[in-house]
Amino acid sequence: MSASTSAAGRPRSNARIAAVSGFLGSALEYYDFFIFGSAAALFLAKLFFPDAGAAGTLLSFATLGVAYIARPLGAIVWGHFGDRMGRKNVLLATLVLMGASTFLIGCLPTYSVAGVFAPIALVTLRFLQGVSAGGESPGASSLILEHAPDGKRAFYTSFTMSGIQFGIVISSLVFIPVMMLPQDALMSWGWRVPFLASALVTLVAYYLRRQLEEPEVFEELKDGAKTAALPLVELLRYDFPNVVRVTLCAVVTMVNTVFTVLALTYATQTAGLDKPLMLAAIAVSNVSLVVLQPLFAVVSDRIGRKPVFIAGTLACAALVFVFFSAVDSGSWLLIFLAGVAFNTIGFGMCNAVYPAFFAELFPARTRYTGMAVSLMLGLVMAGFSPVIGTALTAGNPADWGPIAWMTALACAVAAAAAFTARETYRVPKNELGRRRADIERETARTPSSL
Template structure:
């Protein structure tokens, strides 16, 4: 895995107080952005298959809804290219301000869409377009948020600040699942008519909050130093592909479980429990809600522990632990017992979080500062592009295996082992900013 020599980022002194403030701001903005994005996953399993793909049979409608869900993930590498360029050339801050406006508007407009009965085939087309906008925005969001948080943090404590940004995911899940849990209390006819729209429409006022928070975030001191030294790459993504392609592959592998495994244990599991096993949909949604609550302290603990053992080793541990638990997790779901289902989804998410909590810390240390936004965003979102179709793949495998959950368990094992390898190799390739003078070979 030969790589070109590059200059490490300078040692820049920052206070822990400032680092904490920036990380909290990145977390709040990211939580609101993930709220917008995760709403679509839950709605794909519970609403869009019925209201936007009305002419298809039940299985085909679910597949079509998940395909639309996957469109957002395909768009994420495009967003990574666009906002990676903006973030590495013009600053992390302007990129993050743009992404939050894009996703907030796209999500709110989904809540205003007429369904298939009202306007026919135009409904799913418009849904796919808005999902595309969401995907482009999220493609630039996470990489920028974790980059700006890490670059404000003391080097020896980057793990905990990167993990703080990661808490945005379970909080976003908590908010989106909570919103759907509330509207699911409505009578079915009211839920289908207008209730499902309320969580999407809430994106408009949340956008105002997120934008206010983002406007208070200062530019990264590392980026400012790059500007002073005139060391910015002309086309950052091209430089990543030419000089750091091996690191990009490792970043994709290391991020795969945290993104893909999450959607197998949430989006696919909700669909499997509701549509295949016949479990009440409120049980499945509430299980993801409880899992998100437990994921928050697990993220903090795993991030702190990752500072001690290294984010790559922590990723390896998370991958192996999730692989070992895959079959038992689905066996619990197959019982159709609400308590067993809740335990399975909660435990699955907590194991996945062992790797996910340190994804930001690991990926930011795989790339030098002048390529960091692009490298991190591309690695994470190529993993996301793959992950977006995992619920679709899991549903197809389920149909091929006569609705037996072992096929989904095998898929989760495969994802976990890929990430374990990514963590093992990634630990050896980390750029230790205070001592590194070139890309490690």
């Protein structure tokens, strides 16, 4: 094989490895997050907070929120080192931290064995999960984007989001055989299996990431001593408008939370629908997302990020009313169709595009920090949507109108913020996020090669 052929093939190979490792890393991240939530509902109160009585369930759910508090901190820390030292090693560190934290939760002694040490260790490991999550998907999106060929950047980065949906699906499926165990086995060792199983995904994703090279665009910055000394400071000084813009765009992630949490609660507890069937509707939608998101990304590579993202947000704003109405109808056919339209098509369009769209708004010097901090701030806002939505119903759980209007408003805000952004799908990789005046000034100083 000639040197030129090898050089031509290496970027494409790196892009594919980056996409697969991003898929597995995101799958691990959300698998870990969701199995913790299921365990909090089913086991953790009895195992780690038995003396709290009825408050034990509340305490076990409170541990879920610890990770959301930790995510912005992780975004700042990982973003700083990712922009200073490189994407690859930082992503290896986030992957190991997430996998190790999850595996160790499965090894923890319970309250009956270790007393108060057990819940303290549980909360600490959950905090570390959140720190890891603050850098995983933003860093993976940045790395994949910088390896991907121009014209296919959204397609490759979309695999990060498909990994998230896949993680949600397998986190739901893994508890089915566990719940079939005898009660004694379930409470002694069975609950540990989903946590211990995360080690396998961690090892595979780690192996793939070790094969990657640093993106060329970052290596050029590092070789030229042009990396940012303080990425967060530089980001806020020069790109604060994009930080605000991406944070507001990211609140569209509220859609998936409303679909998987608030709509499920309304359907099963208020409308009296069958829980397994509602879970099946959610699972079908998420499985469909794994398949369809890369297709939506291909469309954005051809017509632009903004048209696809804005169309998705506006579709969600309208379809949230359709979906809740379908739940009210009690027709499973309508529920499945409306769920696919709302979450798979509407939200899928936004979800598929945003890893490329958001990352492309920031220059390589501060891309990891910009993507991580902005996205995590938006996700924190989305994470509180169940609490806000429940409060807006004013004690009347049968009134889903406020929840739908809250979701529609969030989608409208995201669409408006996206409308003000620069269209980036045709911008060369080395010009992404850079101010037009700087590019023109550099071009004017460069002698013509003709």
